[in-house]
Amino acid sequence: MNWLVDTDILSERTKPHPDARVLTWLEAHADAIYTSSHVIGELQTGIALLSEGSRKRALQAWLNRLVEAMEDRILNFNTSVATVWGRQEAEFSRKGCPMPMPDSFIAATARRHDLIIATRNIADYTRPGLKAMNPAAGEP
Template sequence: MAGLKYLLDTNVLSEPSRPHPDAGVRLRMRAHRHEVCAAAPILHEMEYGLARMPVGARKRQLTRYLEQVLRHPLPILPYDLEAARWHAEERARLTARGRTPPYVDGQIAAIAATNDLTLVTRNTSDFGDYDNLRLEDWFGPPGTTVHDG
């Protein structure tokens, strides 16, 4: 997609909703606001987390935050045929090596890889085994973890 550079993982997209969000994440989200997107499986993770929460102030606050995210012109990329094929190949390769990454992580990695995007996540180790996947960790000061798969 033209102009997009970064796919935000769940932990990055949800960081601003925390009581004390990481300053590095907030700074980079503002700096790259026209270059970021999310993916349908990430929204599923957020919605699923909300559905499992007990009714209360925190759930209401997170629900409002998610509604704001969805109203913002943030592109939400689908898990399409190209991503499904990439995911199947990588899943087979990793399984043959004795690795079984979570299915949703594979979907997220596939969407980033097939759209030539850098996946921004705090959990770079969860995605490090995927081939041809660029990773960045925006938590902490600028210039922290970067991984080219």
């Protein structure tokens, strides 16, 4: 099984009191974890919004290391993902369950690469055709 890790799970290591279940899950699945360029963008936005200081510098250094370490496992929004996204948007609209843009990009990336989304925000990804799980809930 391979996973697309959402922002809230990927950033767990940066929290003052990280959830041990999430850290254990990240370690156990290290070789099967992917993320999307949109998640990297969300992380960068959060850092950029911080006031200048040591926390901002530390988080930027962490993100730079993360991007370098995951370079081959950061999935971009390319033409094949865009095609999945367009079809997905139409499907969800027809079914009356539209999705916010950032989440829909992450979902399309996961669908295109047949990945399970690892997130605390399960409700954000409760849509037909999507697979999601919450490592903080002790799921596999």
